[in-house]
Amino acid sequence: MIPTPEHNERMAKMTFASVYPHYVAKVEKKDRTKEELHEVITWLTGFDDEKIQTLIDEKVTFEQFFAHAKLHPNAEMITGTICGYKIQEIANPLTKQVRYLDKLVDELAKGKKMEKILR
Known part of the structure; x- marks a missing residue:
């Protein structure tokens, strides 16, 4: 599946909060912790716990969220399918970044070891 322009716009305007x-x-239901979730978010974006909380409190959109992020150099190694979309086939950079985060959260919830998740 290839995301439509409408889908991309919806992703951009959705708030991280x-x-x-x-x-x-999702992660706690699978016996993972909020701290592990933050470790994954920090790895991908460079945001520390305080910055993550600030972005939640400010109700930033994903567009704003990723505009402030310093994506990890290995982010492009995140591949596979999430929500019916093959990450490596997504052309829109912002949608791809949101799906990177979704994929990392999914891997955490599925019980993958942290060293595998944090490529």
Whole structure:
């Protein structure tokens, strides 16, 4: 599946704060911790715990979230399918970045070892 322009726009305008509780619930349901989730977010974006909380409090959009992020140089090694989309086939950079984060959260929830997740 290739994301449509409408899908890309919806992803850009979605707030990180609206999705974050779902990330926490997903990982905690699988006996992973919020701290591990933050480790994954920090690896991908460079944000520390304080910055993550600030971005949640400010209700930034994913567009704003990733505009401030310093993506890890190995982020492009994140491949596979998430939500029906092959990450490596997504052309829109922002949508690809959001799917990178989704994929890392998914891998954490599936019980992958942290050293495998943090490529």
